[in-house]
Each structure stands twice: as structure tokens, then as C-alpha cells.
Amino acid sequence: MLTIDGLKEALRNAQSEIEANKDTLTDLDRAIGDGDHGINMSRGFDAVSTILNEDYDSLGALSKKVGMTLMAKVGGAAGPLYGSAFVKAATAFGDATEADFSLVKSALEEGSASIKARGKSEVGQKTMVDVWEPFLTDLSESDDFTEKLDRLVKDTEDMKATKGRASYFGESSRGTIDPGAMSSAIILKAIMKEVD
Amino acid sequence: MKKLIGEANELVSQMVEGMVHAHPDVYGRIEGVNVICRADGAKSGKVGLVSGGGSGHEPAHAGYVGDGMLDAAVCGEVFTSPTPDMVLEGIKAADGGNGVLLVVKNYAGDVMNFELAAELADAEGIKVDHVVVADDVAISNKDDRRGVAGTVFVHKVAGAAAASGKSLEEVKAVAEKVASHVRSMGMAVEPCYMPVSGKPGFDLNEEEMEIGIGIHGERGVERKPTTSVDSIVDDLLDHLKQEVEPGEVAVMVNGMGGTPLSELYVTYHFVAKKLEDAGYTLKRKYVGNYMTSLEMHGFSITLLPLDEEITTYLDAPSAAHGFKI
Numbered sequence: 001m002l003t004i005d006g007l008k009e010a011l012r013n014a015q016s017e018i019e020a021n022k023d024t025l026t027d028l029d030r031a032i033g034d035g036d037h038g039i040n041m042s043r044g045f046d047a048v049s050t051i052l053n054e055d056y057d058s059l060g061a062l063s064k065k066v067g068m069t070l071m072a073k074v075g076g077a078a079g080p081l082y083g084s085a086f087v088k089a090a091t092a093f094g095d096a097t098e099a100d101f102s103l104v105k106s107a108l109e110e111g112s113a114s115i116k117a118r119g120k121s122e123v124g125q126k127t128m129v130d131v132w133e134p135f136l137t138d139l140s141e142s143d144d145f146t147e148k149l150d151r152l153v154k155d156t157e158d159m160k161a162t163k164g165r166a167s168y169f170g171e172s173s174r175g176t177i178d179p180g181a182m183s184s185a186i187i188l189k190a191i192m193k194e195v196d
Numbered sequence: 197m198k199k200l201i202g203e204a205n206e207l208v209s210q211m212v213e214g215m216v217h218a219h220p221d222v223y224g225r226i227e228g229v230n231v232i233c234r235a236d237g238a239k240s241g242k243v244g245l246v247s248g249g250g251s252g253h254e255p256a257h258a259g260y261v262g263d264g265m266l267d268a269a270v271c272g273e274v275f276t277s278p279t280p281d282m283v284l285e286g287i288k289a290a291d292g293g294n295g296v297l298l299v300v301k302n303y304a305g306d307v308m309n310f311e312l313a314a315e316l317a318d319a320e321g322i323k324v325d326h327v328v329v330a331d332d333v334a335i336s337n338k339d340d341r342r343g344v345a346g347t348v349f350v351h352k353v354a355g356a357a358a359a360s361g362k363s364l365e366e367v368k369a370v371a372e373k374v375a376s377h378v379r380s381m382g383m384a385v386e387p388c389y390m391p392v393s394g395k396p397g398f399d400l401n402e403e404e405m406e407i408g409i410g411i412h413g414e415r416g417v418e419r420k421p422t423t424s425v426d427s428i429v430d431d432l433l434d435h436l437k438q439e440v441e442p443g444e445v446a447v448m449v450n451g452m453g454g455t456p457l458s459e460l461y462v463t464y465h466f467v468a469k470k471l472e473d474a475g476y477t478l479k480r481k482y483v484g485n486y487m488t489s490l491e492m493h494g495f496s497i498t499l500l501p502l503d504e505e506i507t508t509y510l511d512a513p514s515a516a517h518g519f520k521i
Binding site for chain 2: 023026027030033036038039040043072073075076079080081118119164165168
């Protein structure tokens with residue numbers, strides 16, 4: 001079960017993981033983007049950590065607040081993408097105060113669909129979609145979430161980017177992990193860890 | 197990298213403070229938000245014109261706020277698109293009751309954040325439309341092209357059209373006309389350094405240069421050994437000439453922020469000669485820093501085919517500090 005406190009804990013863990021990987025995210029983005037992903041995500045999750053001190057009556061209310069905060073603080077492309085993912089997930093969580101595996105999965109599927117729609121992107125374009133969508137496909141409670149997410153992140157390394165700033169580099173975008181895929185995996189791992 | 201800044205996280209707000217304090221006759225600021233608007237507020241009945249994007253491109257975009265150009269500029273973090281709530285503040289500040297046009301550079305983040313803001317403004321009853329500028333010929337797929345220095349011509353022409361009392365549809369049409377014809381390409385011999393991380397956008401050794409750079413410190417599409425500016429100009433013009441027919445054009449040689457004016461004029465000297473030899477008439481010329489990338493050492497060339505309408509709007513008065521006429 002994912003509780004309100006569990007989701008808060010997940011977001012705090014995501015914040016510290018993003019902080020710990022801030023330079024790595026930035027370096028990946030320097031290689032195939034504009035070198036600010038770590039900085040932007042760190043600014044956004046710092047803001048998220050402050051709203052976790054407030055009380056929420058439902059998972060939906062918390063998820064929506066997280067989404068609005070990310071949208072307002074991250075900037076760039078990641079802001080609207082992560083922001084809309086949490087806002088859409090909030091609609092699936094609704095008034096629930098705890099969510100079982102299947103509700104968490106539906107909420108994340110809403111989030112994933114929203115990232116695809118807002119980013120106008122598909123699987124295989126070397127973006128965060130390459131983590132969200134395949135992670136959720138056939139996801140079962142008995143899966144090793146961490147292993148699956150790590151593998152999906154690693155899989156973006158050999159892809160050629162055809163969407164986002166990395167696409168300007170064409171063939172030379174191969175050989176670098178997509179920074180959005182990496183930050184997505186950090187967030188998803190933190191959430192899945194609290195679903196038990 | 198040494199920087200003349202205070203707290204890196206405060207760079208944008210301190211820059212905005214400084215601009216408004218230095219030029220109170222032209223700039224106003226929306227309290228608490230990094231949005232620069234006109235000192236005299238939105239003009240009733242005039243179509244509002246809003247642009248913006250990441251900071252680090254000065255004088256773009258705040259330098260183009262003023263009578264005859266933009267009504268508001270939304271200043272995101274360095275090289276990071278501003279957020280939808282910020283853009284919404286810009287839209288509100290520019291709204292004179294006859295609609296607002298957003299000029300957006302074709303970067304995924306900018307397009308998403310400005311579109312979200314347009315949805316929010318629409319919900320508040322403000323009529324908003326937008327034009328996306330994608331003038332960078334370094335990217336071959338037209339849908340993926342970045343918006344770079346050519347955006348300044350869109351600001352100028354759309355701003356003059358709005359100032360002359362045109363409707364939102366008419367301002368959009370002329371902005372689209374410029375956006376669909378303007379073409380640019382840039383290069384750099386030295387990268388720029390991100391203020392927060394202190395790291396260069398890309399690493400270049402002494403003998404290399406990047407061709408086909410964007411304006412966010414990202415690498416170019418091609419890395420080559422450095423050569424003379426004469427042949428670099430040939431290289432960029434080869435791309436531009438494939439898309440702009442010989443005829444009357446406005447040409448802009450734009451510095452990337454760390455290029456001495458002497459070098460920009462040397463560059464322009466070669467650009468002008470080569471274009472004239474190829475049958476182009478340089479009817480309007482602009483040399484200077486219009487759309488920069490922090491301290492990057494490099495330049496871009498922009499060509500805009502001219503007709504009577506565009507020429508008239510280019511020549512119309514502008515009080516904007518970055519494009520005073």
C-alpha cells in the first residue's frame with residue numbers, strides 16, 4: 001500500500017537522490033543537451049520538499065500539489081513534463097488516502113500518457129518516455145523494479161535521439177544515457193520502494 | 197570560469213532589478229516575478245506582444261521591450277524556459293484588451309511552457325495566439341529547427357505591426373511571414389560557461405570550432421578544425437543560400453556574447469562581399485549582439501528576404517534599448 005506519508009517519503013528520497021546525482025545529470029545533459037537538467041531538477045525537488053511539510057487529505061491532493069510545484073519551479077522541458085505527469089496521476093489517485101499496487105500503476109500510467117502527449121513523443125526517441133512506458137508495460141508486483149528501471153535507463157545509451165534537444169546531435173547522441181530517463185528512474189524507484 | 201555575478205541562483209532576478217532601475221522610463225517589472233513589462237503598462241486597444249525564454253541571451257528578450265516592439269519579456273533561468281505561471285504574468289501585463297501574441301523560439305521547453313500559459317490565459321478570458329520561430333538551418337529537419345537570432349526580426353516586425361493598430365490575426369500573419377522566411381546559422385570558437393555549475397557548454401580544444409550551434413551553449417552539429425573567418429563565412433553562407441533566393445534581404449551578423457565588435461565587423465565585411473557577389477542586395481544591415489549565449493565567442497548570420505511590408509515595419513520607430521530606431 002502507498003500511503004500519503006509513503007508518497008511523501010518517496011518524494012524526500014527522490015530529492016536526496018537527485019541532489020546526489022545532480023552533477024551526473026548535468027554532465028549527461030552537457031553531452032547531449034544544454035547542461036542544466038541536474039540544476040533544474042534539484043531546484044524543483046527542493047521546492048517539492050518544502051510542500052511536504054503541509055498536510056494533505058488525499059494522495060490526489062498531494063500529487064497535484066507536487067505537479068504544480070514542479071511545473072512552476074523546474075522550467076525547461078522537464079518542468080511541464082514532470083508537472084503534468086503528477087497532475088494527471090492525481091486524477092487517478094482521486095480522494096484515496098492509500099493506494100494498492102494496481103492503483104499506483106494506473107496513476108503512473110496516467111502520468112506516462114501525459115508525458116507522451118505533452119512532449120509529443122513516442123518510445124524509441126531517447127527520452128524519459130523510454131523509461132516510463134516500458135516500465136509500466138506488463139509491470140507486476142513481483143518484479144524487481146530497480147533492476148528493470150536500471151536496465152531501461154541503460155538502454156537509452158545506444159539510442160539515437162530524435163526528440164528534444166539531444167536530437168540536434170543526431171548520430172553523436174548515441175553513447176550517452178538520456179538524462180531525463182535517468183531522473184525518471186530516480187523518481188519511479190523512490191515511489192515503487194514505498195509500495196509495499 | 198570567472199564570472200562577475202553575485203549568488204548564481206540570483207543572477208536573473210538581480211539582472212532584472214538592474215535593468216528596471218537603470219531604465220525606469222522604458223521598463224517596468226511585475227513584482228516578485230522575473231517579467232519585464234513596459235513602464236507605461238499595457239496599451240489599451242493594442243495587440244500585446246510577449247516573448248521570452250531562458251536568460252543568457254541578452255539583450256534578448258527584455259532588451260526588446262519598448263514602444264514599437266515587445267510589451268513584456270519573460271526571463272527564465274539561464275538557458276531554461278520560464279514556467280507557465282511566469283508567462284501568464286507576462287501575458288496579463290501585455291493585454292490591452294485586443295489579444296496577445298506570443299513569440300516562441302522552437303525549443304521543446306519553450307513551446308510547452310508557452311502553450312500551457314496560453315491555455316491558462318484562455319481560461320482567464322484573454323485571447324492569445326502564438327508564433328513559433330524555427331530559423332536555424334543547421335538542423336536539416338525543419339520541424340526540429342531551433343529558434344535563434346531570426347527571432348529578433350519577428351519581434352521587430354510584429355511589434356511595429358501591433359503598434360500600427362493591426363488586429364491579432366494581422367499581427368500573427370505578418371509574424372508568421374517573417375518566421376517562415378527568416379534563416380540563420382551560427383558557429384563558435386569558444387563555449388560559454390553555465391553560471392551555476394561553472395562548466396562549459398561543451399569542451400573545445402585550441403584547434404577546434406563548433407559549426408551549427410544553438411543559443412543555449414549546446415554543441416554544434418559539426419566540429420571542425422578552426423580556419424579563417426573568410427572560409428567559416430563561406431561555410432555558413434553555403435547553407436543559408438540554399439534556402440534564401442538572391443534578392444533584397446536584411447542581413448544580421450549577430451555576436452554570441454564574447455565576440456569583439458571588431459571581429460563582428462570583419463565577419464560582416466566578408467558576409468557582405470560574398471552575398472553581393474552572389475546577387476543579393478543588402479537593403480538593411482544589422483551588426484551587433486542581438487541574441488547571445490552568455491560569453492560565447494562566435495557569431496551567427498541571419499538572412500531575411502524583404503518585401504515592402506516587412507521593410508516598412510523593420511524601419512518603424514522602436515524605443516527598445518536593444519533595437520532603437
